[in-house]
Amino acid sequence: MINKTCFIRILFYLNEIFLISFKYACAQNLALNKPTASSSVYASEGIYSGPNLMVDGDRDPEYFAGHCFMSSDGPAGPNWALLDLADYYFVDSAILFARNDKGTYPLCGQYRYPIVASAKHTLKCNANIKLSYRYVIVQQPTNGDGYLTVCEMEVYSAKNLNSKIWKRHSNYQLVGYNFGEIKPSNKLECLLKCLPGECDSFNFQVVEEICQLNNHLNGYEQSDLRNTSGWSFYEVHFA
Template sequence: MVSIVCLVALLAVAKANSFGYNIALSRPTGSSSVFVNGVPPVAANSNLAVDGNFNPDFFGGSCFSSTDVATDPNPFWFVDLGSRVFVSGITLTNRADCCADRLSGLTIEVFEFNPTSSSETPEFCSMIIGGVALGQTVARSCSPMVTGRYVRIRKPSATAPLTICEVVVSGGNFNKNFLNIPFSNVARNRPVRVTSQFSLPSANLIASPGLAVDGNFDSQFVTGRSCYSSAIGNTSPTFYIDLGDYFNIQSITLTNRGDCCAERLRNINIGTLLKDPYRYLEFPKLCGTITGNVAAGANVTVSCFAPTVARYIKIQKTSMVDSNDLLTFCEVQVTGRFASRSEVTNKSVDNDVSQALAANGIIARAETNDNWSG
């Protein structure tokens, strides 16, 4: 009866998920260790967690388990999804005959490369902190969705083995209606980050980055109070936008300051990235540049050299005439539409992380700050 209830619950979760289907079924798996018991020995191999058999009785022969914690104190399990895909969530079925506490204290992560050999920082999906009842199926969503090839479930500093009877990974196409939405400004009121921001205490003014995506096109820097500017002394000012999802980017439009200093909107590179630039090493894909002067209060549009899919926009001033040559603009518009699954996953070269690591002569990235502001 417990098995039937769990299976019904699992099917209900899968049906409610609008992002796709089980992309882990029968895929290659691996683990930090495998529990072996009995004579002749029976192994609770990692592949048993994706065999499509939801029997939660451990001795039914369809559950994975790591070995004892004295041998493996930080157990993990992973599945290779075969290529970069969307991962919207994960569903785990717990053991039913005993030891329910083993499915707790878990962190679920997504990697581009094999987690047993990769030095990358994984994308975080979710956690299972509290206990899960005997035979229960528990679902966790990745919010926001992430992309990658490998899903890893790890149990750091474990007091008991990691035991899982079935894993379902949800992923796939967006709702196809998304693709019928016309191109529009996808940057408005999105989180932003910058290397610095200008303040003018005498006018009680802070030119914060969120002002550049607030939908207010007033180009009067002081009286309008809706323009962003980097701070004096920032030699490589940079402005990032997190679009919150993957979009097909057509162009980026900047509104110049109108009251003075129009010449500051020059020598600018505009690039796109798939991953959080504060957490991952990835080469930005150049969309376009602004080299010459832009008239005061005018809009300048940079159309991407080639169709590009991205979640993050990077606007960087590449050279400065003097310390007062700041990065200043009053609004940013990013014209795009939702990207399809194939547009994101059909990336010709899937090694941005390894390229960046090699180019920088390092093996790991130290920056993990996740603070974005709007």
């Protein structure tokens, strides 16, 4: 019996480190027509905006066309929608399609930019990616405008669990999630110490060669990602 061996190439670019084991797979939307639930449903002007509409396969951003989910929770309300994938998957990314008006809030505290009307917004999973998941929840932050609206939600699994990208954020340091600090000889050694399932990201200070290992199972607050000269923040997601 011959054991199969996988080879991983480590490629360094300006802002990213690629750990790549090549394998091709067609992308399949895991969310399509799967069971859903939500904190509330907005119903007005003859339109019922249930959460099932965000997985009906129609990306139409026009709310009044009847293909968008919308909650009835106001500002600081629950404002969430849940998707049951009906099985467990190693989720690579979730894609949300915004309606064509009314909504310019950040997503889930992890999406760093304002929502653009009628646009596609991709959130790469970057914490605890070693585990498989069944349920996907989208939730508006408590300082949002309320009435969470999603016209379509798509979820994709990782094509290859051995292929990952470490994204570098220069002059940034994540504060408050550190569980260990070492002094490696280089950033590659720091990366190899960030073990999947235990470590979700790391901070590296090149001058003093300091490596800080971070854990943030439930994500991190954007305000904790501080602009700090001389440091670099690395977070991982599937390639």
